[in-house]
Amino acid sequence: MVDDHPIVRAGIVDFLSQENDIRVVGEAADAAGALEMVRAQRLNVLMLDLDLPGRSGLDMITMLRSKAPDMAVLIFTGYPAERYAVKLLQQGAKAYLQKTCELAELLAAIRSLGAGRRHLSPGIAELLALQFDPQARQPHAGLTDRELQVLLKLARGVRTEKIADHLALSVKTVSTYRSRLLSKLELGSNNDLTYYALKHQLLE
Structure with a gap:
């Protein structure tokens, strides 16, 4: 998990540790720590915030995928989906969740990505569909x-x-x-x- 807020990391890690089929193997607070973590071990899923010290998560997707092409990136952020979701999914992220989502959806997303699938909420699916409607595009x-x-x-x-x-x-x-x-x-x-x-x- 990559997030620069220790309380957020601690809360999510504690929640995930209660699930028998999910194991948190590393944490990072910034871009440099995230890259080091990816180099040091094989990860199935990386939870990534967008607003990080040193380099934004938005800039890191391509870099992370080049270093770990089999790793699924789950964007977990406070930014509204309308702002970045489509661009990040096009760059290779497998899921985009806001930090206001239900914990059950977070678990569902992690499990989907761990099984090699994407996770698209109805709202994200609608945003993607709008990309193919020229009249609806902003x-x-x-x-x-x-x-x-x-x-x-x-x-x-x-x-x-x-x-x-x-x-x-x-x-x-x-x-x-x-x-x-x-x-x-x-x-x-x-x-x-x-x-x-x-x-x-x-x-x-």
């Missing part, structure tokens, strides 16, 4: 992962300099992403980006 569905990350930070009012620092980009590059976002979404200002994100429930 404008932000065509954004790249990095564009979406910049959009969400700008929508929260984060300054360009801080975005650049957090994403390890130059200020000029962030400004370029901003211009691209305004063009793709047909918006005119940062306030418009905030309104757009709120309207489409992209912010927590």
Whole structure:
């Protein structure tokens, strides 16, 4: 399990340890720890939060799959499914659960992934289906992962300099992403980006 909140890890690990057919073999609090854990042992399922120190879970999916192609990644996060689920499933994650899900669904997801299957809740299945309906697709569905990350930070009012620092980009590059976002979404200002994100429930 990879999550930077010790209380969350402890609670989930304690819950899972009560199941006879599930064994937690490792924990990590950041991206570096997750990669080390994957290198050190063979894992059937990796529970991965998206908001991690050092490197976001969004950036790690491809890297993790390259190091452990047979390992199933279960995204377990507080972010709404509308924001990242489809992109992460397309990148190779096998399940996407929000931390508000029922414990029974978490168990079902882990068991499905452990048996080599995907786990798609009805809501996630609907989001995937919408990808094949051009009229139903939202404008932000065509954004790249990095564009979406910049959009969400700008929508929260984060300054360009801080975005650049957090994403390890130059200020000029962030400004370029901003211009691209305004063009793709047909918006005119940062306030418009905030309104757009709120309207489409992209912010927590």
